[in-house]
Amino acid sequence: MSDAAEAELLDIPEMDADAWADYVEAQGWTDGLPLVVPTEDAVARMMDGARGDNEPFPAITPRQLIPTLRSLAANAVMAGCRPAYFPVVLSALRGVLVADYNLHGSLATTHACAPMIMVNGPLRQTLNINCGTNCMGQGWRANAAIGRALQLILLNIGGAKPAIMDRSTFGSPAKYTFCFGENEEESPFPPYHVRHGFNAIEGVVTVMSAEPNHNLNDHGSTTGKGILTTFAGAIASPAANTVYAKGPFFIVFGPEHAATLARDKFTVEQVQQFLYDKARVPVDQVSPENHQIYAESGHLPENGFYRVAPTPDDIHVAVAGGPGKHSAWIPSFGGTAAISVRVKPPAA
Amino acid sequence: MVIATETFRPLVLAQAKARKLEPHLIVVKHPVGGLNTAELQDRIDTAFEGLKLEMKG
Amino acid sequence: MRIVNPSYGIAPQGEGSATAGPVDWANDPIILFSNNKPNAKELLEGVRNRLSAIRRVDNIDYIAKGSASQPAPPEMINEVARKYRIALLALGD
Numbered sequence: 001m002s003d004a005a006e007a008e009l010l011d012i013p014e015m016d017a018d019a020w021a022d023y024v025e026a027q028g029w030t031d032g033l034p035l036v037v038p039t040e041d042a043v044a045r046m047m048d049g050a051r052g053d054n055e056p057f058p059a060i061t062p063r064q065l066i067p068t069l070r071s072l073a074a075n076a077v078m079a080g081c082r083p084a085y086f087p088v089v090l091s092a093l094r095g096v097l098v099a100d101y102n103l104h105g106s107l108a109t110t111h112a113c114a115p116m117i118m119v120n121g122p123l124r125q126t127l128n129i130n131c132g133t134n135c136m137g138q139g140w141r142a143n144a145a146i147g148r149a150l151q152l153i154l155l156n157i158g159g160a161k162p163a164i165m166d167r168s169t170f171g172s173p174a175k176y177t178f179c180f181g182e183n184e185e186e187s188p189f190p191p192y193h194v195r196h197g198f199n200a201i202e203g204v205v206t207v208m209s210a211e212p213n214h215n216l217n218d219h220g221s222t223t224g225k226g227i228l229t230t231f232a233g234a235i236a237s238p239a240a241n242t243v244y245a246k247g248p249f250f251i252v253f254g255p256e257h258a259a260t261l262a263r264d265k266f267t268v269e270q271v272q273q274f275l276y277d278k279a280r281v282p283v284d285q286v287s288p289e290n291h292q293i294y295a296e297s298g299h300l301p302e303n304g305f306y307r308v309a310p311t312p313d314d315i316h317v318a319v320a321g322g323p324g325k326h327s328a329w330i331p332s333f334g335g336t337a338a339i340s341v342r343v344k345p346p347a348a
Numbered sequence: 349m350v351i352a353t354e355t356f357r358p359l360v361l362a363q364a365k366a367r368k369l370e371p372h373l374i375v376v377k378h379p380v381g382g383l384n385t386a387e388l389q390d391r392i393d394t395a396f397e398g399l400k401l402e403m404k405g
Numbered sequence: 406m407r408i409v410n411p412s413y414g415i416a417p418q419g420e421g422s423a424t425a426g427p428v429d430w431a432n433d434p435i436i437l438f439s440n441n442k443p444n445a446k447e448l449l450e451g452v453r454n455r456l457s458a459i460r461r462v463d464n465i466d467y468i469a470k471g472s473a474s475q476p477a478p479p480e481m482i483n484e485v486a487r488k489y490r491i492a493l494l495a496l497g498d
Contacts (some may be wrong), residue, residue, distance in 0.1 A: 008413045014406050029411055043409040064366040065414025074409035105474050108359055156412040159366070164358045241474075293443055297472060335474030350494045351448065360496060380495075381443040388444060392451030399452060399493070400459070403430040 008070060009040070029078070029156050031148065031176055038074035046073035049083030050090055052347025058097055061104040063159030075156055079149035084127055085142055088205055089149045091341040092117045092179075095207035096150070100337035106209035107160040110167050111241055113333035114174035115154075116210035116250070117147055118318060120193035123203035123343060124181040131181035133322025136213050147177030174212040180320055186255035187319035188262030195268065196340050203343035208248060208316075209336035211241075213328035218257065224264035227257050228271065231327065232278035236308055238285045240331050243306055246299060247334035248314040251275065254321040254328075272312040280305035349402060351395050353378035374398030426490075431460045433490035438477075439469035445495035452493065 015023060020037060024030045036042070047069055059066045072093070076086050096103050096115050106113050119129050130140035138144065154160045162171065184191040193204035218230040231251065235242075242249050251271070253261065261271060283291070283301045291301075299306065309315050316338050321328070332338075350371050352360045355378035364371040375398070376391040383391070435456075437449040446469065453465050468485065470477035485492060 006410055006413060008410055009407055010410050011407050027412075037406070038409045038411055040407050040409060059417050060414070062363055062366055063414065064417065066417060067414050070409050071411060071413040074411040074413075077409075078411055102475055105476060108363075109474065111474075152411065157414050159362070159412075165362055167356065167359055246472075247474075289443070296446075296469075297441065333474060335472050349492065350496050351452075352496050356496070376448075380445065380448055383444055385447075388447055388451065391448055392455065395448060395452050396455040399456075403459075 008068065024078075028161060029152075031151060031155065033176070035078040035152075036080055038077040042077045043070055043073045046076050046081065046083050046086050049086035049346055050344070053087065053090060053344050055094075057093065060097065060154070060158040062107060062165050063157065065157060065159075067153070067157045071157055072153055075152040076145075076149040079152050080141065080145040081149050082127075082141070082145070085146050085149070087343050087346060088117075088119060088123070088127065088146050088203070089153075091203075091205045091343045092146070092150045092207055093153060095205060095339040095341040096154075096209075098337075098339045098341075101207065101209065101339050102333070102336050103154075103158075103209075105335055106333045107154065107158065108165060108167055109333060110169045111333050112168050112170050112172040112174075112211055113209040113241075113336070114172055114178050114212075115147075115150055116174070116208045116330060117150065117179040118192065118206045118250075118320075119146075119179065119181045119203070120184065120191050120198070120206070121203040121343070122201060124184075129179070129181040131183040131320055132186070135180040135183070135320050135322075136178070136328065143179045143181075144177050147179035151175060151177065172212050174210065178210065178212065182318045183255060183320045183322075186258075188258055189268050189317070189319060192316070192318045193340060198340065198342060203345070204340050205343060206338055206340040208250065208330070208338040209333040210250070211331045213252070213330050216251075216327040216329050217325065218327075219325040222260070224261040224266045225274075227260060227327075228266075228274045229278065231329070232275055232280075235275070235329050235331075236279045236281045238281045238290075238306075240308070241334040242308050242331050243281055244290075244334060246310050247332045247336055248316055248338050249309065249332050250316045250318060250328070250330035250338070252318045252320045252328040252330060254324055254326050255319060256323060256325055257327045258319045268317045269312070271317055272315045275315050276307065276309055276312040279308045281308065349374065349399070351376060351398075353380055355379075372402055374402070428490050430491075432464075434464040434466070434488065435491040435493060436485050436489040437465065437467045438485060438492050438494045439467070440495050441469045441471070441473040442495070445469070449493060449495055
């Protein structure tokens with residue numbers, strides 16, 4: 001992949017699927033899995049999915065090139081997107097390009113973070129985005145392709161080439177794709193996007209530089225307080241970036257846990273406050289060297305404990321997934337923010 | 349002038365290229381984090397020698 | 406066949422290459438700029454101690470960005486650029 005701006009259209013020899021796979025590998029365009037060929041026609045159809053979206057994009061770090069709608073659409077084609085997914089991909093991209101998301105830091109870091117994309121609003125059904133059973137896993141084209149398209153854009157236009165610009169020690173499966181919908185239908189709480197100032201009927205994507213989901217198992221507790229007590233202990237990890245670098249994280253409740261919380265009259269704000277107060281790392285679980293490093297960055301213990309979030313509002317609450325006594329903790333990179341962006345429907 | 353570990357040298361060069369900069373780069377062994385005081389001396393020695401070369405032009 | 410280049414992008418206008426002017430290594434003020442990663446401060450201060458044998462060090466200062474994972478604020482960078490002729494940055498682990 002060249003660092004210079006190249007031709008937007010390339011004439012290449014006709015080739016079969018195997019040769020195409022070799023070609024994209026040689027170009028450095030792939031995440032390792034097969035890619036759809038971004039022919040002019042396929043890309044034009046993809047662009048039609050975002051017709052009317054003329055808002056320019058800023059340059060994408062670290063390569064510092066401004067994308068064109070066509071080059072963005074080429075990546076969406078390669079990822080396997082339907083044209084109807086493209087506005088969601090573009091909104092997710094706008095989200096990671098907001099300064100507080102810290103795209104440059106999150107791409108160059110040794111941490112395993114990747115862009116988490118959560119989708120809200122009626123377009124989840126329109127696009128068949130999985131919000132229920134296995135929603136963070138495989139099997140749904142929209143979830144897989146939307147997250148993958150964003151990753152390919154960051155790789156190919158942004159230049160986040162693994163082992164050169166992307167310095168993650170391990171990487172993570174989320175670097176292939178990490179997209180799910182909130183299960184608004186089975187949530188006892190107002191939808192995430194409504195709590196953040198959007199209308200219920202709007203399509204909204206929320207992005208955060210995140211680790212993959214960590215499972216939170218609680219089959220035994222029969223009260224909301226019991227579930228939150230279990231979770232507070234689980235997320236109080238002295239090795240999490242949310243302690244090391246501070247920052248936001250998501251608790252995505254499975255519908256069964258959420259129902260128990262609602263039955264016991266917990267509001268989202270009370271959940272946030274409970275976890276903020278109870279999820280604490282004892283100082284004796286933190287090494288002396290880390291004490292010093294935390295102190296130098298102004299992160300001091302309170303009454304013998306370190307908090308795991310800067311404020312209760314940094315604990316983001318959503319509901320997703322299907323039946324089962326499981327929820328998900330999604331820690332962030334630390335130096336990032338959860339950014340919500342409205343999805344622009346294509347012009348009629 | 350940038351002091352970077354050898355592991356991060358490609359990252360520094362790629363970022364500098366994107367910004368059309370010619371970095372004055374001093375490369376030391378990886379890692380720097382996690383070393384004790386004695387281990388860090390080697391990195392300081394290397395960085396200082398690199399800096400002296402830069403100062404001579 | 407004709408395809409759309411998925412790595413295509415346009416270089417922003419008006420961004421020329423930056424070059425550093427000449428410096429006086431014996432006397433110009435130096436800023437030691439830490440990325441706030443563990444041992445970055447110790448590395449830079451070790452270099453400063455060695456520099457004391459070959460140049461004045463009373464105008465060598467130290468600064469660290471607020472978080473290892475976040476960029477230095479522009480006002481910090483501008484202030485450093487205004488006050489110092491030489492910056493020694495610890496970057497990358």
